[in-house]
Amino acid sequence: MQKGWEMFREHIGEFIGFTLVIFVAxxxxxxxxxxxxxxxxxxxxxLYAGYxxxxxxxxxxQPLQFSDFFKGFNYFLPLFLAGLASGILVAVGMALLLLPGIYLAVGYILTTFLIIDHRMEFWQAMETSRKIVTKNWFAFFVLAIVLFLVNLLGVLALGVGLLVTAPVTACAAAIAYKEIVGLHSAEW
Known part of the structure; x- marks a missing residue:
């Protein structure tokens, strides 16, 4: 989380500006x-992939330009399909017994990163994420809980706190991905 905070702090204007774009949308x-x-x-x-x-x-x-935040749209279809498919599967898992839904929600935590970094199609990214996460599922579960709690604090701060917590947690998750999986591409 510390590295995510440092990344945010060094580019606070860009991150808050982009978060405001998301809020307005x-x-x-x-x-x-x-x-x-x-x-x-x-x-x-x-939009969230922009983080x-x-x-x-x-x-x-690499240098950061504000337009880089919108490069998530370069991966629109696989990101959209991954969000749709994982949302349905997690909802079904939650409805069945709760635990399968939690397992899948955590299991798909790396999907967006794999789509962006490896240019994977949505199902391949979802399955690859699930397989990577399953090896250390509890550690990823703890990460997900920490990210959720930090963003909950942002919500409790009248929602304004999300201007800070949303980008900080997104950066922390991206850094965790880099440390666990490594970066494949040099251009996103």
Missing amino acids: SAVSSKMGVFGSLLFSALAAP SVAAFRLVSG
């Missing part, structure tokens, strides 16, 4: 009813 789409909700659901994965692209660039020693 969410607010605008919420005013559009069901269509807006569906629209934001489709845009959420590539990963930015973090990958920074941990690789």
